[in-house]
Amino acid sequence: MRANRLNPFSSLEGSKFLGIFSLLMVICIYTAISSDRFLLAANLENIVHRTALFGILSIGVAFVIVTGGIDLSIGSVVCLTGVMLPFLLTQCNWSVAASLATVLGASAAIGLFHGVMITKMRLQPFVVTLCGLLFYRGAARGITKDRSQGFGLEFTDLRSLATGHIPLFGDVAGDFRLPATTLLLIIIAIIAMVILNRTVFGRYLFAIGGNREAARYSGINVDRFTTSAYVICSTLAGLGGILFVLDINAAQPSDFGNFYELYAIAAAVLGGCSLRGGEGNISGVVVGAAVMVVLTNTINLVHPEYQKIEFAIIGGVILAGVTADALVRRLVASRNRANSS
Amino acid sequence: MTSATAAIFEARGVCKRYGGVHALDDVSLSVRPGEVLAVVGENGAGKSTLMKVLAGVVQPSRGSVLVDGRPTVFAHIHQALSAGVALIHQELNLAPNLDLGANVFLGREPRRLGFISKKAIADQARQHMARVGLEVSPEVRLDSLSLGQQQLVEIAKALSVDARVLIMDEPTSSLSQQEADKLYKVVRQLRERGIAICYISHRLHEVTDLADRVVVLRDGRSVGELSGAQIDRDKIVRMMVGRDISQYYQRTPLAAGGVAITARSLRTSAFPSEELDFSVRSGEIVGLAGLVGAGRTELLTTLFGITPMLGGSLHVDGKPYAPQTAAEAIAAGVVLAPEDRRQCGLLLQKGVRWNLSLASLRKTLSRWGFVRPRAEGKLCTDTIEQLRIKTPDRESPVHTLSGGNQQKVVLGKWLATKPRVLLLDEPTRGIDVGSKSEIYALMHELAGRGVAVLFASSDMEEILGLSDRALVMHHGRITGEVHRDQLSEESVMQLAVAET
Amino acid sequence: MKHPWYHASLKIAPLVVLFLLPTLGCSDSVSESARSDKPxxxxxxxxxxxxxxxxxxxxxxxxxxxxxxxxxxxxxxxxxxxxxxxxxxxxxxxxxxxxxxxxxxxxxxxxxxxxxxxxxxxxxxxxxxxxxxxxxxDNYKAGLMCGQLVRDALPSGGTVMLFIGRLDQDNAQLRRQGCIDRILGREPDSTRRDDPGVILSSPDGQYEVLGTLTDQFDRAKAKANVEDTLTRHPDIGAMVGLFVYNPPAILEALDRADKTGKVKVIGFDEADITLQAIKDGAVVGTVVQxxxxxxxxxxxxxxxxxxxxxxxxxxxxxxxxxxRVIDNGNLEPFWKTLKEQMATN
Missing domain, CATH: 3.40.50.2300 (Response regulator)
Structure with a gap:
């Protein structure tokens, strides 16, 4: 039993992580062999930076998926915060602190609203957040009168939050400089892991996703904890939106963040979250996000002629990944059955 | 039984392996028309696997199934059905969101000009349901019925295919005594009409009442067959467990302590106009008897804060108690092992450890919101040992455990909270004989430690064997209270049907 | 049972109101043209x-x-x-x-x-x-002008990558083709279509068009395309952004890679950032409609x-x-007029 806890790869969760990690490695090795540019420090910086941005969204949605819910509004929340931040700073001349607090507060409030609609009004998460997807996109376009919002040439200090690098490794890592966003992702991922795996709160989220009724019958305030998960998800989506716009410098209300909820959900599922709830681990989710990012990098570096069918390639790889996972799982289950005799 | 009648349905040397495990090892049996063959055995003995092989749900690894003496391979349950073999499964195979008629005819709806004929469905469904004594409109949704009524619908569905062989897997496990009696009548009628019936049950008294022959399974093998006058309850139990546990209700009543929980004019959502008054003392085991739909489950969930209390007052240990949520009930020391373990009691995909610690994480197993892994581990090891939970290790998902061990996990979860009042709803449903006695022993032990135990059961033997006192409910009212020395099937039944 | 996280989220609720108020304040009300008999x-x-x-x-x-x-x-x-x-x-x-x-x-x-x-x-x-x-x-003609800017910026030849939102609209195809045809010094033919994934060289071997990358209007992707191009072709000569947001995306990525000014940037349309970069010398010029x-x-x-x-x-x-081609020579008057036109809107 003890050995089981210490060796993460003997558990189902561990084997799933190993699976997605191998997939990432296979793609990386393939790309590294096909292109001598892949392992350049600058390219690796780009990859971990993009992984950080999508990874933060994916960690957020993982919290909701663990409770058995779904959040389809992430892309629109990214858009809303992405256009609101430059809007408040440049059009309304708010201070940086007030703008950040307002934008993050608004995303948390969106999560709270989702949670309350889902738990108190008993609406399905899919429906509530689908309406959110439409609503926040519309709100973003309305507030900005459909105009692209950007920082122009200003706010370079604030923008360094998303564009800066941290000379963390000195010369040890050669030219590689850790992007600030990646450091942020690491911090968020560690906090999320601790919350999910070490706290009562995290255990309750898994319990709710595993069996809502059983959680309720065990004295867990299901509504409250479910709501918290949506607050976490939307807040991280809002943070993601801030980082995206700081990184890119401008956001167009009509298409900023389009489909990002699907990338986030795909990364979470690739990383081992079950949409039935009750399953998921953060390290897998981050690796899942990395897989999607590296795939597009691979296409650009090795096969730019395949850019047309990029979505088909990503979809195919995800499907192959989850199919392999299902097969491995079946194999593990049958071996366990054999062992338990 | 005339030997001239040939077996209509037969299994010869059936083996079934899952991985390296022999779920069935060389089992043979045969049923003749107009015969009830009972198959008994503890959970894990291979009964359910055998039934699945017979009905074509799974394929045997070796051996064959014969219909009318000809070897038959059912590739699918539909082929078994068209050969006249119907399985009534332990888990309900019904669509809760459809109405009764639709459920009875699911997959073979009567059509007119290619359209489903609602009227034909309703008319025919009504006839079939009348045969199992179910008097409900075919147009109500299935999920508006009690579990007991749903089981009857499943039986009606099987009857509607004019099966020649009926395989019934624990058909009465969720029925009240009255509904079970109805079913026995139906089974006897079917036997009269020459239908061969294969009947699995944990309820030995119904086996002894109904069966013409009994096949006893143990560890996937057939350990013996009894017929006619040989059929004897103690003999069966001995064959099943390989030892004698005929005394499994044995208990010495304890001197009960002070009043632990009292209800005054309590009104529940199921019967808002009825008021309930009762109390349970520390160290007392009180049975809650009654027919399905008498309001027992609602009473228990109200005491546990899951369903709202509409009026009256409750006291636990003399202090006012009005739980709004299960959390408040648990804080006051009131816990419930619910009727539907799988739905409401357990995180089936999660390990034993998580399930055992779930209710006491916040209070005793954490510091500053962080789980204390060592305290949690110790609790689990202790509980597994104390309750003799049979599990490969404490991380095994509970869905891999037997029903009895699952129930022990539920009870273990509550023991960790040190409860004052233990509520149990159908504590041994679907649990085999061996585990049953362990659950009973546990209830006794808890009562011995001063816990007030209130349990609802549809199993008359359980009510009679366990209760210090029985409260009998009928249509939302407590129609009477019977003390241990006056407890008898008649005294309870009379109050349960309230024919006064 | 009250969980601290929940309370925190409750306290945030009033912020929503805060968030909605200023947005109302800083957007002027939308004018609805009154219903009339006018055409x-x-x-x-x-x-x-x-x-x-x-x-x-x-x-x-x-x-x-x-x-x-x-x-x-x-x-x-x-x-x-x-x-x-x-x-x-x-x-x-x-x-x-x-x-x-x-x-x-x-x-x-x-x-x-x-x-x-x-x-x-x-x-x-x-x-x-x-x-x-x-x-x-004529988008094809505009593309030719764009291509001319590239040739002017790289008088002794070099490699060029094209960036565009998508290629499934006619004007985008024509614009891209015009640009390619001029870079490669071909005879203008607006019906020609080159595959976006194929590397094209001028007959004299001086100019090479490495390809055309699309982003489906996703700006994060637009920037990633540029970054990956820099990774793959560190010695690239010029980059052409054919949709309005492509030049800013190129500038952003170059800035990150410390390559501003080292790679020639040719723009299309008149995003503020593009115009500012012309002023600063980071963009050679842009073709404006x-x-x-x-x-x-x-x-x-x-x-x-x-x-x-x-x-x-x-x-x-x-x-x-x-x-028109806008470069450092005619930027000031153009920008002034543009600001006036925007102001009247």
Whole structure:
């Protein structure tokens, strides 16, 4: 039993992580062999930076998926915060602190609203957040009168939050400089892991996703904890939106963040979250996000002629990944059955 | 039984392996028309696997199934059905969101000009349901019925295919005594009409009442067959467990302590106009008897804060108690092992450890919101040992455990909270004989430690064997209270049907 | 049982109100043109962009001058655009000026609109449809101008990568092809189409077009495309951003890679960042359309047609609003006019 806890790869969760990690490695090795540019420090910086941005969204949605819910509004929340931040700073001349607090507060409030609609009004998460997807996109376009919002040439200090690098490794890592966003992702991922795996709160989220009724019958305030998960998800989506716009410098209300909820959900599922709830681990989710990012990098570096069918390639790889996972799982289950005799 | 009648349905040397495990090892049996063959055995003995092989749900690894003496391979349950073999499964195979008629005819709806004929469905469904004594409109949704009524619908569905062989897997496990009696009548009628019936049950008294022959399974093998006058309850139990546990209700009543929980004019959502008054003392085991739909489950969930209390007052240990949520009930020391373990009691995909610690994480197993892994581990090891939970290790998902061990996990979860009042709803449903006695022993032990135990059961033997006192409910009212020395099937039944 | 996280989230709720108030404060109220007997025209764009805001300003200015009503539609993709036209036909309108997203595949709906009302195209043409005329520039010609900027920036040759939102609209294809044809020094032929994934070289071997990367209007992707190109081709000579947001995305990525100025950037359209970069020397030059004139000319034409004046239709079948090259020499006056046009909107 003890050995089981210490060796993460003997558990189902561990084997799933190993699976997605191998997939990432296979793609990386393939790309590294096909292109001598892949392992350049600058390219690796780009990859971990993009992984950080999508990874933060994916960690957020993982919290909701663990409770058995779904959040389809992430892309629109990214858009809303992405256009609101430059809007408040440049059009309304708010201070940086007030703008950040307002934008993050608004995303948390969106999560709270989702949670309350889902738990108190008993609406399905899919429906509530689908309406959110439409609503926040519309709100973003309305507030900005459909105009692209950007920082122009200003706010370079604030923008360094998303564009800066941290000379963390000195010369040890050669030219590689850790992007600030990646450091942020690491911090968020560690906090999320601790919350999910070490706290009562995290255990309750898994319990709710595993069996809502059983959680309720065990004295867990299901509504409250479910709501918290949506607050976490939307807040991280809002943070993601801030980082995206700081990184890119401008956001167009009509298409900023389009489909990002699907990338986030795909990364979470690739990383081992079950949409039935009750399953998921953060390290897998981050690796899942990395897989999607590296795939597009691979296409650009090795096969730019395949850019047309990029979505088909990503979809195919995800499907192959989850199919392999299902097969491995079946194999593990049958071996366990054999062992338990 | 005339030997001239040939077996209509037969299994010869059936083996079934899952991985390296022999779920069935060389089992043979045969049923003749107009015969009830009972198959008994503890959970894990291979009964359910055998039934699945017979009905074509799974394929045997070796051996064959014969219909009318000809070897038959059912590739699918539909082929078994068209050969006249119907399985009534332990888990309900019904669509809760459809109405009764639709459920009875699911997959073979009567059509007119290619359209489903609602009227034909309703008319025919009504006839079939009348045969199992179910008097409900075919147009109500299935999920508006009690579990007991749903089981009857499943039986009606099987009857509607004019099966020649009926395989019934624990058909009465969720029925009240009255509904079970109805079913026995139906089974006897079917036997009269020459239908061969294969009947699995944990309820030995119904086996002894109904069966013409009994096949006893143990560890996937057939350990013996009894017929006619040989059929004897103690003999069966001995064959099943390989030892004698005929005394499994044995208990010495304890001197009960002070009043632990009292209800005054309590009104529940199921019967808002009825008021309930009762109390349970520390160290007392009180049975809650009654027919399905008498309001027992609602009473228990109200005491546990899951369903709202509409009026009256409750006291636990003399202090006012009005739980709004299960959390408040648990804080006051009131816990419930619910009727539907799988739905409401357990995180089936999660390990034993998580399930055992779930209710006491916040209070005793954490510091500053962080789980204390060592305290949690110790609790689990202790509980597994104390309750003799049979599990490969404490991380095994509970869905891999037997029903009895699952129930022990539920009870273990509550023991960790040190409860004052233990509520149990159908504590041994679907649990085999061996585990049953362990659950009973546990209830006794808890009562011995001063816990007030209130349990609802549809199993008359359980009510009679366990209760210090029985409260009998009928249509939302407590129609009477019977003390241990006056407890008898008649005294309870009379109050349960309230024919006064 | 009260969990601290929950309380924190509860305290955030009032912030929503805070968040909504200023947005109301800083956006001026939307003016609804009053319903009247004036002729009503629809000005349909091919998407949402600041480019179209200028065009809308032009359309509205023309409407004011001619005393007509104009409604601007900025559809969200092909489906939305088609639906907008259907709705306009249903509702009835005195004329439509549209920038078709996928002209060849929209012939049906465009002809339906042409039958129901006066239909002209602007910005991107649909020559096979029954539209009365086309207001705009020749995208192929604009592409040639862009290509000339590349040649000028790389007099002794080099490698070039093209970046564009998507290639499934006619104007994008033409613009890209013109650019390629001029870079490679080919004979102009607006019907030529090169595969976006193929590397093309000029006959003298001096210039090489490495490919064309698309981003489906996802700006994070637009930037990633540039970054990956820098990774793959560290010695690239020039980058061309063919949609309005592509030059800023290129600048952003170059800045991150410390390559500003080392790679020649050629732009299209007039994003503020692009213009500023021309001023700073980070962008060689940009080819600008005159969206204000697109809007203005479209509505002027529709008004004339509505009044029965067929003579204003040009014999060439198209009203040329020629593109211009903006570089350091003519930036200041251009930018000033642009700001004025934006201000009137």
């Amino acid at each position: 009503r025209f629809a000005y349909v764009t091919n998407g949402v962009a600041s480019f179209w805001n200028i065009a809308a300003a032009g359309a509205e200015a023309a409407a004011k001058d001619a005393d007509v009503d104009v409604t601007v539609y900025m559809p969200d993709g092909l489906t939305d655009q088609t639906r907008s036209i259907e709705d306009l036909i249903t509702r009835g309108t005195d004329g439509i000026a549209i920038s078709p997203i996928d002209a060849d595949n929209q012939i049906g709906i465009l002809n339906k609109a042409a039958a129901a009302t006066k239909l002209i195209t602007h910005d991107s043409d649909a020559p096979k449809s029954d539209r009365l005329t086309y207001v705009g520039m 005159d969206p204000f004139q697109y809007g203005y000319e479209s509505i002027r034409l529709l008004t004339g047609l509505h009044r029965g004046d067929e003579s204003i239709l040009p014999s060439t079948g198209f009203i040329d609003v020629p593109p």
